Amino acid sequence: MTSSLSISEAVAFAHGQSGPESSIAAAAQDIDMDAILRRRAAATPDAVALRFLKNGEDDIAELTYRQLDLRAARLARQLKQQLAPGARVLLVLEPGLNYVTALFAIFKAGATAVPSFPPVGSRAVARFASICNDCNAQLVIAEGSLHAAVDRLNASLSAEGNFPEWLFAGSDFFEAQDTQPIAADATDDVGTSEPFPALLQYTSGSTGNPKGVVLSAANLISNSRVLDIRLGSAEKHIGFTWLPPYHDMGLMGALLLSVYSGFTLVVMTPAHFVQRPLRWLKGLSTHRVTTSVAPNFALDLCVDTITDEEIAELDLSRLKMLFCGAEPVRQATLDRFSEKFKAAGFSSAAFVPCYGLAEATLFISGKANRDAIPKTLLLDHEALACGQAKPATADAPATAVISCGTVASGHVMAIVDPDTRQQLPAGAVGELWFKGASVAQAYLNQPEASTETFHAFIADDRQDGPYLRTGDLGFMLDDELYITGRIKDVIIFAGRNLYPQDIEAAAQASHPAIRTNGVAAFSVTRDDTEQLVVVAEILRSAKLNGEDLENVEDAIAAAITRSHGVAPHTVHLAPVSTIPLTTSGKVRRSACRDAFNAGSLAYAKARPTPSATATETDSTTLFQQG
Incomplete structure (x- = not known):
């Protein structure tokens, strides 16, 4: 190393x-x-x-x-x-x-x-x-x-x-x-x-x-x-x-x-x-x-x-x-x-x-090679859901994953099973552990969180560390790093790991009325069952009536079911700026989940049709699919 x-x-x-x-x-x-x-x-x-x-x-x-x-x-x-x-x-x-x-x-x-x-x-x-x-x-x-x-x-x-x-x-x-x-x-x-x-x-x-x-x-x-x-x-x-x-x-x-x-x-x-x-x-x-x-x-x-x-x-x-x-x-x-x-x-x-x-x-x-187009792998979707990066075949669903290049000079990356803390081989999905001179000292005033995050060691080898536990998932192939998601955001269905950004991408591409980067996917637990929720922001310029919004909901559900083999339990259509973002534009999925559970997410309003009644005009839209 x-x-x-x-x-x-x-x-x-x-x-x-x-x-x-x-x-x-x-x-x-x-x-x-x-x-x-x-x-x-x-x-x-x-x-x-x-x-x-x-x-x-x-x-x-x-x-x-x-x-x-x-x-x-x-x-x-x-x-x-x-x-x-x-x-x-x-x-x-x-x-x-x-x-x-x-x-x-x-x-x-x-x-x-x-x-x-x-x-x-x-x-x-x-x-x-x-x-x-x-x-x-x-x-x-x-x-x-x-x-x-x-x-x-x-x-x-x-x-x-x-x-x-x-x-x-x-x-x-x-x-x-x-x-x-x-x-x-x-x-x-x-x-x-x-x-x-x-x-x-x-x-x-x-x-x-x-x-x-x-x-x-x-x-x-x-x-x-x-x-x-x-x-x-x-x-x-x-x-x-x-x-x-x-x-x-x-x-x-x-x-x-x-x-x-x-x-x-x-x-x-x-x-x-x-x-x-x-x-x-x-x-x-x-x-x-x-x-x-x-x-x-x-x-x-x-x-x-x-x-x-x-x-x-x-x-x-x-x-x-x-x-x-x-x-x-x-x-x-x-x-x-x-x-x-x-x-x-x-x-x-x-x-x-x-x-x-x-x-x-x-x-x-x-990316290390300045003159090269970024490398993208087309991976078997089911294998990736089971934690392995395998090339996609022509007759199976595929997931595109972009290389984030080689690790910083003088630093070390390990791919680790977050539960057993055993290092994983190339091509296996695990938590990203990182060590080197750029790793920070600690979290201020949080000794327990600092120990857990900044002082991790590979199992059975107290000499191999300390590492920074990033909380992110990914794999290494040919010395290049590929990111698949965050541990806290992973949605688990029937033993398969579904990554929210992939679900969001499928929803985003399903209908032109959805705002670019205006989708959040997460799971909630109801009656001991994990349910998939998708929140999608509708463009102000779309001006959709009730039937149009139903079509958007159907398109989202169909796209996710087709690409991931699971139907969303709830599709929540919302106005622009509903989904919480970080300062760098990342979706705050946990905050969106909290707002959904609290019932505080806004709903997209249908544009009235000429024959709509006053009650229909004022109604809001929440579409659910069992």
């Missing part, structure tokens, strides 16, 4: 060095992301680190490495006067240059960064309060516009009275600091070597309440290194991100990676993308971007909203790496995107299906 990467080796890689002598020379200084930034500022002070599209299009602001380093250093000096080493700082700024500056200031000050949503809206305030209470934040760095809401936000916290301090960074906060004098070597006296966590990354909560993942400086460097290896150094990269910087994909997979690897990163807010997805692709074209990242829903959104006339104005030929991670990556999504945008020069070889999670900092595996 491959050994984990040491900090000194990771540091050496950051400077293009190799061999033990260069590792030793660099290790004493470059032990964290701040050290990487300071070296960038010294070596290429005038190179553009960040380019922010303030309006999502042509209103541009930039920071060079030197400017980023100096601004962060000035704020860090202020933070060190207020905070003890290791203090938790909740960062709730809007995405942009100020966000990255404040993040590196926290690193420089020797504090622990805690990224979170800006607390605007009831759900975001509730998440903010949960995180603030859990980590006992000493300081909140927020937009100046939130100043008037401090009393209300403090009131949302625990009743113990341990309210954090607040630092408000208005639109000109960092620009005003540029006029303050600072010594030429001031950036060298603000760091710390204390072993405090660098960052607390709160999970998106797809299977439960968010947990604070404790990440060290070495974790951040390791993750950046293995991603940098996948990027390669054959050309100068230009990156683009609109992903939220408080989510692991946006933070570790874009912002920190760009500083580590030394390429310019073009940044746009998530709101600007959602408002008009074309802005992302125009940004890729205008700024000659070579690498970007997006979850499944973003690719589908582009396909559904961008016209052929708009595509004619795009040039995506320079995009060589488009990282795509979801649960799992959908073949239909990649095919739709490739077909739609090939006219703009997009190549399907640019797709980099990948797999990762916050507990591993981010990256676990991804």
Whole structure:
């Protein structure tokens, strides 16, 4: 098995060095992301680190490495006067240059960064309060516009009275600091070597309440290194991100990676993308971007909203790496995107299906061959349901599974029976266990969950570990990883494992009135019997009457029965935005199940027909099949 990467080796890689002598020379200084930034500022002070599209299009602001380093250093000096080493700082700024500056200031000050949503809206305030209470934040760095809401936000916290301090960074906060004098070597006296966590990354909560993942400086460097290896150094990269910087994909997979690897990163807010997805692709074209990242829903959104006339104005030929991670990556999504945008020069070889999670900092595996089209296996559906990956035959139902590539350099993946904890052979489906330098330390304030998740050992071999238990299922073939689902989401019928994303894909394809990525499948127990429930969101533009909705329900039931050999007990048709999602667009199936059990899921309403009565017009629709 491959050994984990040491900090000194990771540091050496950051400077293009190799061999033990260069590792030793660099290790004493470059032990964290701040050290990487300071070296960038010294070596290429005038190179553009960040380019922010303030309006999502042509209103541009930039920071060079030197400017980023100096601004962060000035704020860090202020933070060190207020905070003890290791203090938790909740960062709730809007995405942009100020966000990255404040993040590196926290690193420089020797504090622990805690990224979170800006607390605007009831759900975001509730998440903010949960995180603030859990980590006992000493300081909140927020937009100046939130100043008037401090009393209300403090009131949302625990009743113990341990309210954090607040630092408000208005639109000109960092620009005003540029006029303050600072010594030429001031950036060298603000760091710390204390072993405090660098960052607390709160999970998106797809299977439960968010947990604070404790990440060290070495974790951040390791993750950046293995991603940098996948990027390669054959050309100068230009990156683009609109992903939220408080989510692991946006933070570790874009912002920190760009500083580590030394390429310019073009940044746009998530709101600007959602408002008009074309802005992302125009940004890729205008700024000659070579690498970007997006979850499944973003690719589908582009396909559904961008016209052929708009595509004619795009040039995506320079995009060589488009990282795509979801649960799992959908073949239909990649095919739709490739077909739609090939006219703009997009190549399907640019797709980099990948797999990762916050507990591993981010990256676990991804496509290794930059010039290859992602590998897809067509597997026997029944064999896969029984835990074996076998090639499909022409006369049997098949399931397409996309490779998520090879495991991160210097790390180890084991496929393990989650019950016996015995390692499984190639081609057998089991839980993914992962170990190496990128694996996080623990969950904050959750010792039992930390032991169960981060300290797993292969049965009868206490030397083989500790591993991170991912909770995900998959298999390895020819050293490539394939994801099949999550343990908690698997639906078991007659001894067969049915994966919800496969059921959802069958339902999605059954009728054009169903919103893209608008399906959730899960099981409930009624009278000691497990029953399959499918929730499908109906497009607002569909305007279906009662008979039309019945046809949708029939189409969903028929498609699932045909492809999986089981009929859904309940098909619940719902309006758009009914199904709960994580920050990265993943379906929160457990939350959807809870809402279904509580009877709180909304129902799709039938469009009245000319002969409909008032009672028929107001009726809602819930279709069940026994």
